Amino acid sequence: MDGADALREACGVFGILAPGAAVARLTYDGLYALQHRGQESAGMAVADGTDLTVVKDMGLVTNVFTEHTLAALSGHLAIGHTRYSTTGSSTWANAQPVHRSLADGGHFALGHNGNLTNTTALAEKAGMLPGTVSSDSDALAELLAQAMGGGADLVTSLLNVLPEAEGAFALVLTDGQRLIGVRDPHGFRPLCLGRTTSPDGWVIASESPALDIVGASFVRDVEPGEVVVVGEDLSVRSLRPFPGVPPERKLCVFELVYFARPDSVLEGREVHGVRQRMGERLAAEAPISPPRPGNESCPVLVMGVPDSGLPAAEGFARASGLPYGQGLVKNRYIGRTFISPDQGQRDRGVRRKLNPLRENIRDARLVVLDDSIVRGTTSRQLVTLLRNAGAAEVHLRITSPPYKWPCFYGIDTGDPNELIAAQKSVEEIRQFIEADSLAYLSIEGLLGTVRGNDGGFCTACLTGDYPTEVPVPLGRASSPS
Ligand code: SF4
Numbered sequence: 001m002d003g004a005d006a007l008r009e010a011c012g013v014f015g016i017l018a019p020g021a022a023v024a025r026l027t028y029d030g031l032y033a034l035q036h037r038g039q040e041s042a043g044m045a046v047a048d049g050t051d052l053t054v055v056k057d058m059g060l061v062t063n064v065f066t067e068h069t070l071a072a073l074s075g076h077l078a079i080g081h082t083r084y085s086t087t088g089s090s091t092w093a094n095a096q097p098v099h100r101s102l103a104d105g106g107h108f109a110l111g112h113n114g115n116l117t118n119t120t121a122l123a124e125k126a127g128m129l130p131g132t133v134s135s136d137s138d139a140l141a142e143l144l145a146q147a148m149g150g151g152a153d154l155v156t157s158l159l160n161v162l163p164e165a166e167g168a169f170a171l172v173l174t175d176g177q178r179l180i181g182v183r184d185p186h187g188f189r190p191l192c193l194g195r196t197t198s199p200d201g202w203v204i205a206s207e208s209p210a211l212d213i214v215g216a217s218f219v220r221d222v223e224p225g226e227v228v229v230v231g232e233d234l235s236v237r238s239l240r241p242f243p244g245v246p247p248e249r250k251l252c253v254f255e256l257v258y259f260a261r262p263d264s265v266l267e268g269r270e271v272h273g274v275r276q277r278m279g280e281r282l283a284a285e286a287p288i289s290p291p292r293p294g295n296e297s298c299p300v301l302v303m304g305v306p307d308s309g310l311p312a313a314e315g316f317a318r319a320s321g322l323p324y325g326q327g328l329v330k331n332r333y334i335g336r337t338f339i340s341p342d343q344g345q346r347d348r349g350v351r352r353k354l355n356p357l358r359e360n361i362r363d364a365r366l367v368v369l370d371d372s373i374v375r376g377t378t379s380r381q382l383v384t385l386l387r388n389a390g391a392a393e394v395h396l397r398i399t400s401p402p403y404k405w406p407c408f409y410g411i412d413t414g415d416p417n418e419l420i421a422a423q424k425s426v427e428e429i430r431q432f433i434e435a436d437s438l439a440y441l442s443i444e445g446l447l448g449t450v451r452g453n454d455g456g457f458c459t460a461c462l463t464g465d466y467p468t469e470v471p472v473p474l475g476r477a478s479s480p481s
Pocket of ligand 1: 188251252253254255406407408409410411458459460461462
């Protein structure tokens with residue numbers, strides 16, 4: 001699923017402390033590896049021991065930074081950010097890193113992936129006037145700036161402020177001397193720690209491919225509820241500022257289903273292999289139905305919707321003994337447009353991104369693996385596209401259970417009232433998207449395939465079981481069947 005009604009990731013964060021390295025260029029590379037997590041804006045803050053220079057703008061990483069910009073950004077430490085807005089509008093002011101200069105001459109910069117669920121309370125505590133809070137990250141930064149107002153050190157202030165924050169937050173911060181990574185007590189969003197050896201340094205990033213691209217080796221995940229502080233001497237301290245909150249792993253299950261890169265290692269497992277197992281499991285739970293009369297001689301082709309459906313299709317084909325092939329080509333050069341799409345553009349959404357391989361599809365009974373259905377409009381366009389390309393039948397298999405409840409932890413689902421699975425049964429959805437058959441992976445099947453070394457996943461949008469208080473009352477009583 002990859003169209004106008006796709007789930008959208010909130011952000012990617014990156015940080016590096018490596019004296020002697022070209023940290024701005026490495027941060028550029030790291031952000032480039034995290035581009036899929038946010039395509040509205042990009043930015044970095046670079047420290048040279050005296051100044052903390054922030055460069056940020058709307059657009060893709062490659063649009064925001066030029067050779068010229070990077071050449072001017074020298075330093076030993078940098079943090080960076082790619083953004084898709086969930087709280088706060090898509091404006092330059094909300095691009096990150098957020099930066100604060102303090103009265104005593106101090107400063108800090110912060111990059112945030114996730115979504116705070118108590119922004120109003122944080123803003124009130126920081127004394128911000130209603131209407132002046134541009135985003136959840138802005139409220140957190142303001143509270144932190146106030147805590148540092150009396151000359152307090154960034155880490156000390158952070159340890160005092162963090163227990164006030166609720167919801168999802170994977171953060172990178174710097175005061176110009178230290179690199180800090182933070183993961184909320186549930187670990188909704190991923191964050192990992194890596195090491196460079198030439199020159200010596202440390203890297204913190206949302207996903208492990210951002211370590212690979214800068215030549216850093218994966219050391220470990222930042223633990224839920226952990227603050228990692230890398231000092232100027234490259235020492236690493238691990239702090240736990242959430243007293244009384246037992247770390248409870250609740251990594252977003254959609255990181256494995258859809259958001260994360262296939263080459264990312266999450267919970268100790270490479271995402272590509274996990275997606276293959278989702279397909280294998282679907283083959284057992286929902287094999288292809290018998291051919292319609294007249295289609296008995298049509299060949300079967302198992303195919304995936306690029307990108308996340310491809311490994312799942314491989315797994316489905318392997319487990320079912322059916323042939324695997326490609327049926328769609330993705331246009332890789334589509335960035336996020338800043339112009340709100342009109343209905344005509346929405347209707348063309350799938351055609352702009354995906355084009356069918358007609359010779360593979362023609363007269364075939366297709367088993368199409370995709371990751372999710374949000375509003376249903378994209379899936380409907382996809383089925384039409386495949387039929388127009390000559391498919392004899394289209395059987396859609398989804399590698400997650402029906403998406404029924406809104407996310408409060410950093411994923412934009414659009415209008416919660418438009419979640420099709422909250423309104424319609426699976427059979428009604430099948431009729432709406434005009435597929436020959438439709439099946440979703442069961443929640444047991446999903447959890448069976450994603451369970452990693454440490455287990456524990458958020459499945460709130462699939463089950464309605466929110467791991468934390470959420471801003472509006474939502475529960476089983478008001479939930480769809
Ligand atoms: S509600 Fe869904 S999308 Fe949001 S963090 Fe939980 S699993 Fe992920």
